Amino acid sequence: MRKSYIRNILLILSLILILILIFFIFRDQMPFGNNNTSFAIDKREDITRIEFSDGKKDLLLEKKDNGWFVNGEYETRKSSISFILRVLGEIKVKSPASSEKFTSDIIEKEVTPVKVRVYNKSKLLKSFLVYKTPSNSYGNIMKLRARGKPYIVSVPGYEMNIGAAFVLNDLYWRPFTLFNLLPSEIESVRFENFSDTISSFSISAKNHHYVVSDLKSELRGYDSLLVKRYLTYFTWIPFEQWAFDLTEVEKKAIESFSPLYKIAVIDRTGKEVVLTLWKKELTENGDIVTDSDRLWGKTAGNDEFFIMRYFDVDPILKKRSYFFPE
Secondary structure (H helix, E strand, O other): HHHHHHHHHHHHHHHHHHHHHHHHOOOOOOOHHHHHHOOOOOOOOOOOOEEEEEOOOEEEEEEEOEEEEEEEEEEHHHHHHHHHHHHHHHEEEEEEOOOOHHHHHHHHHOOOOOEEEEEEEEEEEEEEEEEEEEOOOOEEEEEEOOOOOOOEEEEEOOOOOHHHOOOHHHHHHHOOEEEEEOOOHHHEEEEEOOOHHOOOOEEEEOEEEEEOOOOEEEEOOHHHHHHHHHHHOOOOOOOOEEEEOOOOHHHHOOOOOOOEEEEEEOOOOHHHHHHEEEEEEEEEOOOOEEEEEEEEEEEEOOOOOOOEEEHHHHHHHOHHHHHOOO
């Protein structure tokens, strides 16, 4: 009797172990629960930490008492955080990606996934893999686990590339701001106009007021009120977006042309920002034409290019004659 009881116990334990083994083998496959196709974070959860990793680089977005920071050092751009939080909260499966599509678009092209981990403090809310690809308009294929089924996902009502939200370059997350200085914080401005060199000028602080020069010597007769007004334009000069998709060949091609303008600003602490601007071209009806709305931009010490709108930079693109009204 005792032997029969023990045998039954062992049989039950064996069945439980088999069921557990089957669960772990097939838990990544459908139709084993909705959790295998749920990428979104429960909106009742407060997201306080987001980690990205591709095996070579890591990036951390963390919510602190005074806002969100990237890599624990830089304050983030508010719109970038709003975007990633919306994606994480509303992301849904658009359609399954076949194994053939995953092989041709991801495996054969050796696409490295971005591992995403989302936390509420120390509690892991969700983790998944993002495979960025141009093969679909949503810019990605995602998996919950490496052995899981691949899906094309989207945010309903947002018909754009949400794969762009998972960027490991910290520059993307920081404010798109070039200058953010009050006139009292500016030590000097040097403006070089390469297409009209006689229009170039510099402004520098001297004995509690600013003087204007032609890059060589101080000038006379300028309107000091116009000088002060010009310096107020540096209170906020943004750019539109980073051009991370430019290849090294394309970057060198841009730099091979003479720039249009160079603007160097030194603040009262001695920090200098040197902005160089080049013309930007685009294709219209098969012809290459100069973009009248945007420019290529780059700051000294940074290898990445960005796109600037004339609308944003135009206030500081003045000629020397601006300070000498008739």
